[in-house]
Amino acid sequence: MWLAAAGLAAGAGVAWLISQADPSQGTIPEVPLALPVAVLVGWSLIGSGLLAARSRREDHLALALIFTGFAWFASILPLSHNSVLFTAGEVLYSLYYAGFLYLILSFPAGRLQGKLDRTLMGIAIALVTVGHRWIVLAAIVAGSIVAFALLHWGSGSRMAAPDGHTSFFTTVYMSGTTMFTLGLGDVVPHSHVGRLLTVLECGIGLGFVALVIGYLPVVSQAFSRREASIALLDARAGSPPTAVELLSRHVGDAGNDALVDLLRDWERWAAELLESHVSFPVLAFYRSQHDNQSWVAGMTALLDSCALILSIVDTDCRRQARLTFAMARHAVVDLCIVFRLERTPPAVDRLPAAEARRLETFLSAEGVRLRTDEPSIAKFRDLRAMYEPYVQALSSYLLMPLPEWLPSERESESWHAMA
Numbered sequence: 001m002w003l004a005a006a007g008l009a010a011g012a013g014v015a016w017l018i019s020q021a022d023p024s025q026g027t028i029p030e031v032p033l034a035l036p037v038a039v040l041v042g043w044s045l046i047g048s049g050l051l052a053a054r055s056r057r058e059d060h061l062a063l064a065l066i067f068t069g070f071a072w073f074a075s076i077l078p079l080s081h082n083s084v085l086f087t088a089g090e091v092l093y094s095l096y097y098a099g100f101l102y103l104i105l106s107f108p109a110g111r112l113q114g115k116l117d118r119t120l121m122g123i124a125i126a127l128v129t130v131g132h133r134w135i136v137l138a139a140i141v142a143g144s145i146v147a148f149a150l151l152h153w154g155s156g157s158r159m160a161a162p163d164g165h166t167s168f169f170t171t172v173y174m175s176g177t178t179m180f181t182l183g184l185g186d187v188v189p190h191s192h193v194g195r196l197l198t199v200l201e202c203g204i205g206l207g208f209v210a211l212v213i214g215y216l217p218v219v220s221q222a223f224s225r226r227e228a229s230i231a232l233l234d235a236r237a238g239s240p241p242t243a244v245e246l247l248s249r250h251v252g253d254a255g256n257d258a259l260v261d262l263l264r265d266w267e268r269w270a271a272e273l274l275e276s277h278v279s280f281p282v283l284a285f286y287r288s289q290h291d292n293q294s295w296v297a298g299m300t301a302l303l304d305s306c307a308l309i310l311s312i313v314d315t316d317c318r319r320q321a322r323l324t325f326a327m328a329r330h331a332v333v334d335l336c337i338v339f340r341l342e343r344t345p346p347a348v349d350r351l352p353a354a355e356a357r358r359l360e361t362f363l364s365a366e367g368v369r370l371r372t373d374e375p376s377i378a379k380f381r382d383l384r385a386m387y388e389p390y391v392q393a394l395s396s397y398l399l400m401p402l403p404e405w406l407p408s409e410r411e412s413e414s415w416h417a418m419a
Helices: 002-019 034-055 061-079 083-105 115-133 137-155 168-179 192-232 243-248 252-279 281-285 295-309 318-338 353-365 374-398 414-418
Strands: none
Touching (some): 034 061, 137 192, 192 252, 243 353, 252 318, 281 374, 295 318, 295 374
């Protein structure tokens, strides 16, 4: 029992560390119901192991369940954006996984004689295997059903079945019908603890139903609308998008009209992104379908382009550029407030003097008229200072790199790589 007590204390420490994690500071992604359900699954495994240790001293089933609970807790930490927690979680998960497999392989022959023992061991192995993907909704639901079944089984809930025969599979069946709020009533608990667990599981099941019906479709639609504009930017500004590429592809009268339309569309895109990401902050963590694209890069390229138009580029679309710049900056500033991020000036200037001269040469060669007087250059620096610290903070927090000012290659669109 001393090993079980030490394991319980270690599990309590991990659970406390997870409960103290602040999603707004980048330690645990914000996923509704995922954290409490994950903690519930881990504690149910550890609790069942401790209960089994009292009544099943002849085998290692209790120790296996406790190890499984540890592995479940450790599997959460690698999802952290905090480098220390991520590293600790990877190490702990590897140790628990290796120790758990060693425990299974070292069982003497014939130790697991009962069908129930073999079933529980298979469930434990499955939970350890999929534990590091607990963010998947199916794994959360399945883990919750098994967790409540183990709680019923470990607490000795008396089940009333139509045929009068109860087994662990009967308990899992009752837990599944309760989780999905079917309420068939053919298997019901008779103990007070069993009834309490049934009410608790039913409440969590209703939460999952509301999550699937109401939350996930809204988040998915908002993500699709965001990514559609980012995909359209590929042929207009390259991948990753750059301000210089965007301006060089909109030269001339027809290009100027197209640029106005593009800036107007992205003004609305920035407004929609602000509304959706403030309402559902988890959207900020969703990656684009291509590695060289991201909403942070698209927003930064848009702000870079507007800053150039409002300062050193001589064009007729300054009014729309001013409106788009204001909306885009509003979005990045408010998102930094939502995630409690401080202004973070780039450690290295994104546009040093040599790159600035190269930028002027590139745009001039493409036929873009430039203003090189000192007031225009000073305004350009002031505009950059208004948004670069905020996009840099978002970039560091979300692990999405900022784009360069100039393209590394002329032909960098994603659609070229799909041939």
